Amino acid sequence: MAEPTEKHKHVSHEVDSPEHSVAGPTDTLELPNSWKYKRLRLFGYTFPWYASPPIQLLIVSMACFMCPGMFNAINGMGGAGQLNPKASNNANTALYSCFAVVGFFAGTFTNKLGIRTALSFGGFGYSVYIASFLCYNHTQNLGFTTFAGALLGVCAGLLWCAQGAIMMSYPPEESKGRYISWFWMIFNLGAVLGSLIPLGQNINNKGAGSVNDGTYVGFLVLTLIGAALSWTLVDAKAVIRDDGSKIIVMKHPSWKSEIIGLWEVFQTDPYIIALFPMFLASNWFYAYHFTEINAAYYNVRTRALNGVVYYLMQIVGAYVFGFALDYQGVRRTMRAKIAWGALFVLIMAIWGGGYAFQKTYDRAWSAVLTNHKDWTDDGFGGPFVLYMFYGFSDAAWQTCVYWYMGALTNNSRKLANFAGFYKGIQSAGSAITWRLDDIGTPYMTMFASTWGLLAGSLLVALPVILWKVEDTVSLEKDLAFTDETADDVIAKAVVPAHDHPERV
Incomplete structure (x- = not known):
């Protein structure tokens, strides 16, 4: 800058x-x-002054580093670090069920509460969630963990609304992609650090049990710091960019205008329905990755190691695909087709390897605790590399889905409606899969549903990618949707290439 x-x-x-x-x-x-x-x-x-966009965005990034980042780390352990995943399954089912519904109204509450309050209250929900599992270690209080999951579904909606308002509004137009890329790198580093905590604390523990109290205490302290850090933000009206310009904070649509907008999208852009299976698939695989592979197949310390590499590969995947999708040496229509082909090959190769791996164990095998694998066991390397690429493909998928949405329109209101569909459908998918795991659905069935949904959704979306993605979207098309002026569209809020709102 x-x-x-x-x-x-x-x-x-x-x-x-x-x-x-x-x-x-x-x-x-x-x-x-x-x-x-x-x-x-x-x-x-x-360094920039305190009330500058870089410093304010760094504060937001660190708050998300400590709150959602720690959530991703503990969830990535499988079963939220517990030997029996029932508490985690119930909590995640409640979480994503609430997120799918409450997230729709979160914009209205964020507008009323203000960004700092919404961000801090959102962070507090992560603290309660972590505390519930610390309590569960001693009391087996299933009701508390389920309540904490539902509360987090509400809080996460507020946190991500507030984060989005800052991320879209504070950077200058020409720097939005760079700022957002740095945000997601810092945010995912939170999950990497969070995974290093249980790895360090359980480095000598070859057992298959739950993580110790110290892990939860460490996570709890970090989430509390993250929630408190939100209050160090300055008011948006006090932020000045380095060119002297001031901030106009993006307001989220109200629930009423959002309902109207969603209906208008169905009328003007019915093709968006063809992307719904990709939206559903974007969170469908987390229960399988975290609980049915990491928790079911490995002991505690190896689960923590897997979490580290999984989120490191998330950063690599988002960077590689984000750079490639924005490469200006190739026309956007061709980039869209190449990205589809790369995704299809990636999914078929990785999940084809996953099929060979999944045939080696089932729920009955996993129930025998002495079966759980350690990184010193023979044959560890293959599944370990597979798990790394599961993380890579996750980031590639999320990045491509958001890029495709952004390539369909420049209209900020329409993009907000597309994102609303995306968040609601993916959260519903998460709620379904955590519940399926809780009722004991066979691992191979869960694997097949995930692989089939990923591959099938790409085929369903192909006509949209071939015929609706253009090298540029004309102002006439965008202005036909609403009564916005050309200046409104030019000053749009750009959809980030590296955004991952599916992450709670």
Whole structure:
């Protein structure tokens, strides 16, 4: 990001004084005389002022690093770190059921509460969720874990609404993709660090039991810090970009306007239904990955190691596909087709290997605790690499789905409606699969449903990718959907290439 000259004129006027919020003809940026606009020099580098988009987005990223990041780490252990996955299954079923419904209204509550309150309350839900499993280690209180899952479904909707408002509004137009990429790298590093915690604490534990109390305590402390960190954000009206421009915070649609908008999308763009199976598939495989492979096949310390590499490969997958999808040397229509082909080959290769692996064990085998594998056992390498690529393909799938939606329109309202379909359908899929695991559906049945849905959804979506994705979307098409002006569309909120809203 280009930095303003160091000849700052610190003045005591209010932030919203227009004469002090834009760069002057001498390219000198005039900033209010407040600690929020002091620049820190350290190790020869001049950092942005506190009330700048980079610092504010770093705070949001760290809050998500500590809250959703820790959730992903503990969920990635399988069974939320428990030997018996029943508590985790019940909690996740309640979580995603609530998220699918409450998430639809979360924008309205976020608008009313404000970004800081919504973000902090959302973070608090993760603390309660982690605390419920710490309690479960001693009391086996299934009701508390189920309640905590339902509460988190509400809180997660608020947190991701607030995060989205900041992520879409704070960066300048030309830097949105870069800011969002950094956010997702930091966020996923939270899951990597979170997986390192149980790995370190259980490094000498070759047993197949639950993670110890220290793991949950560590996660609980981090989530509480993340929730508190949200209060260090400054008001949006106080944020000034390095070119002197101010922030216009994106408002989420109300539940009423969202319902109307969704109905309008069905009328104007009925082809979006062909992408619904891809939406459903985007969260369908988590119960299989985390509970039916990681928890069912491995002991505690190996589950933690698998979590580390799974989320590291998430970062790699998002970076590789995000870069490739934005490569300007190839026409967008061709990139869309190549991405579809790459996804299809990836799914068939990885899940074909997964079929060979799944034939080696079932629920009866997993019930014998001495069967659970350790990283020192013979034959560990193959399944370990397979699990790594499950993480890679997850990120590739999510990135491509969002990119396809973004390639269909530039209209911000339509994109919001597409994202609403996406979040609701994928959360419903999650609720279904966690429930299927809870009732003891055979592992091979779960595997087959996942592989079939992934491959089948690509075939269903192919006509949309071939005939609806264009090199550019004309203003006439976008303006036909609403009464927006051309300027409204040009100033749209860009859908991120690396976004993963399916992650709670």
